[in-house]
Amino acid sequence: MNRLLLLVKGAPGKPLHPPLTHASIGAYTAGVAALVAGKAGLQTPEMSHAALIAISVGLIFAAPAAITGLLDWLDLRKGTPARTMATIHLVAMVATTALFALTWLAQRPGYVDDEVRTLALVLGLVSEGLLALGSNIGGANVFVYGIRVLKRPDTPVPKALNPLGVHTEEAPPAQPPPREDGP
Numbered sequence: 001m002n003r004l005l006l007l008v009k010g011a012p013g014k015p016l017h018p019p020l021t022h023a024s025i026g027a028y029t030a031g032v033a034a035l036v037a038g039k040a041g042l043q044t045p046e047m048s049h050a051a052l053i054a055i056s057v058g059l060i061f062a063a064p065a066a067i068t069g070l071l072d073w074l075d076l077r078k079g080t081p082a083r084t085m086a087t088i089h090l091v092a093m094v095a096t097t098a099l100f101a102l103t104w105l106a107q108r109p110g111y112v113d114d115e116v117r118t119l120a121l122v123l124g125l126v127s128e129g130l131l132a133l134g135s136n137i138g139g140a141n142v143f144v145y146g147i148r149v150l151k152r153p154d155t156p157v158p159k160a161l162n163p164l165g166v167h168t169e170e171a172p173p174a175q176p177p178p179r180e181d182g183p
Contacts, residue, residue, distance in 0.1 A: 009071050011165020015148040017072055020065035021093075021138065027058035028100055028131055032124040035107070038116035045114035051124070052111040055104045062097045069093070072148060082145035089141055092134030099127035 010016035031054030038047025073090055076083040107120035141147045155166055 005071070009068055010148075011163075013148075013150040013152075013160070013166040014163060015068070015072065017065060017068040017148070018142075020061055020068060021135070024058045024061040024065050025131060025135060027054045027061060029128065031055035031058060031100075031103075032128045035103075035116050035121045035124045039118070039121050044116060048107070048110045048114055048116050051116065051120070052104065052107050055100055055107070055124075058100060059097070059104060062100075066093070066097070076147070082141065082147060085137065085145060086141050086147065089134060089137040092130060092137055096127055096130045096134050099123060099130060103127050 008016070031051045034047045034051035034054060038044045038051060069090065073083075073086050076086055103120050103123040106117050106123055110117040110120060142149060150166055152160075152166060159166055
């Protein structure tokens with residue numbers, strides 16, 4: 001893997017897509033929580049501001065998350081269940097990002113007026129639901145299909161913690177399968 005691609009995608013066993021998505025998910029969720037709290041009357045002016053700021057952070061992190069996810073998607077073999085699942089995840093997350101962008105647009109006037117806009121709240125709640133669904137699908141990519149997972153249970157802890165990743169050349173040689181001696 002060339003160095004630039006390694007820098008963008010992350011090292012073996014240390015993909016960058018998941019932490020970037022987690023940052024976006026956390027920011028989006030905080031933004032929707034602020035919309036709900038503000039609409040419920042809890043420090044409405046502050047919550048109207050917090051919602052827009054948090055959703056802004058989520059949208060900012062969505063761009064590098066999408067780039068790293070797309071690079072991972074391009075590595076998947078066409079026609080496989082893993083590629084199909086990853087494609088569904090991609091579509092769900094692009095739709096989620098678009099909905100959060102609409103939520104941002106709906107809440108922008110509320111930021112100025114110190115209020116939570118009803119349309120922003122509705123869009124935020126729908127966006128959060130789609131975010132949960134898309135994230136679950138992304139989890140299936142990892143936990144069912146093992147995308148970007150090395151699964152090396154005997155790797156020493158210092159090597160596993162290496163931020164530069166666990167490189168394939170460090171893996172122990174594969175053991176041949178046991179021989180079956182017939183009668």
